[in-house]
Amino acid sequence: MPDGQTQVKLYGNVRVDATYDFKGSNGSISNGANYPLNKDDPRQDSLNVSAATTRIGLDLTRPTQYGDLTGKIEADFMGGNGDNGSGTFRVRHAYMSLGKWLAGQTTSPFVNTDTSPETIDFTGAVGTGTTRTVQVRYTQPINAQQKILVALEGGDVEKVSNAAGGSRFPALTTRYDFKTADNKGLLQLHGLAHENRVAPKDSSSEEKFGWGVGIGGKYDITPQDSVVANYYHVKGDGRYLSYSNSAYAYDTTTQDINLGEFDSAVIGYQRKWSPILRSTFAVGGIQYKDDSVYANSNLTNTSYNKEIYNALVNLIWNPVKNIDLGAEYTYGQRETFAGDKGDYSRINLLAKYNF
Structure with a gap:
């Protein structure tokens, strides 16, 4: 850079996806939670392609008297419909950090990116979390193997589109990391708390507390074999984990917020067959409580799921460097x-x- 101190690193990838749906096609490379129901005689044998998953980013570093000031800007083209030649520019990461503090948009401490299996599917196993939020985050190392992350996250905290209002406060998220001394194992604990609020008028509002807890782990059994797993219990949130429903159902007659409550689990195993060939097998699922007012409120809503799961198996070949x-x-x-x-x-x- 012109100042002679700021270092800039360009990175990213050029990516092309092609999907062929034998059954239950939703016309997209992304596996949304609302693919067609069997009773509707859905179309089959559907081909979809995309290059919108292509990614580009910049890492910036500048020394200061308080340590290195770092920044990241990263984007892809999956901001809208990214299928069959379409794509909209989307910011993934945009943050700066100094010492223990970070401000900007990046991955939430509540989600399980570090303990999720490697998949080709852009959305991943059911229950995988990749949510990136605008946040202020503090990281406190405990020792060489342990640290705690605490963040305040804002912007569409509830992710509910059919009710006026919205949370007045940022979401609070936390994560505890423990790495084994030999770096073979990782344990993470996750926490979430936020307000769910409906306020159709200034004089009337309804609030209920949403929360979630999670645990995840990763372990290298051998240099060629590794396993990952995570589990969450969440009530009153539909933002952080993929394939989940909206946080709540709002009854306009009684003006009650009825929270959804679910459990999610993901497990994966990876095998490196050779230095250039690897495979992953993964299973993920989400199950909602179906004896609640939330469930009864959504009996006729075909886009809301009581339960959903998927199983994936892949083979990835690295014939030359970076491919x-x-x-x-x-x-x-x-x-x-x-x-x-x-x-x-x-x-x-x-x-x-x-690259």
Whole structure:
């Protein structure tokens, strides 16, 4: 840079995805939670392609009297419909950090990025969390193996579109990390708390507390074999974990907020067959409490699921440096609160150049 002190590193990837849906196609490379129900005789044998998952970023570093000031800007083209030649520029990360403090948009401490399996599918296993929020975060190291992260996160905390109002306060998220001394194992504990609020008028409002806890781990059994797993229990949130429903159902007659409550679990195993060939098998699922007012309120809502899961297996080939070529098969099923089911079956092909 012109100041002679700021270092800039360009990175990213050029990526092309192709999916072929044998059953339950939603016309997208992304596996949303609302693929068609079997009773609707959904279309089958559908091809979709995309290059919108291509990513570009900048890492910036500048020395100061308080330590290195760092920054990151990263974006892709999945801000809207990224299928079949379409794509909208989207900010993924945009933050700065100095010492123990960070401000800007990046991955939430509540989600399980570090303990999720490697998949080709852009959305990943059901229950995977990749949510990136605007936050102010503080990191406190305990020792060489342990640290605690605490963040205040704002912006669409509840992610509910059919009710006026919105939380008055930022969400509070936390994460505790423990790494084994040999770096083979990682344990993480996650926490979340935020307000759910509906305020159709200034003189009337309803608030209920949303919260979540999670635990995740990763362990390298051998240099060639590793496992990951995580589990969450969440009430009154639909933002942080993929494939979850909205945080609550609002009854306009009684003006009550009825919170959704669910458990999620993800498990994965990776095998490195050789220095250039690796595979992952993963299963993920979410299950909601179905004996609640929330469930009864959504009996006719076909986009809300009582439970949803998927299973994925892939093979990724690294023929030359920075090139990944892969194939993955996914099978999934969802069931609505009314008991209607939808199945999908898919092959996903990947070509990616990392730089």
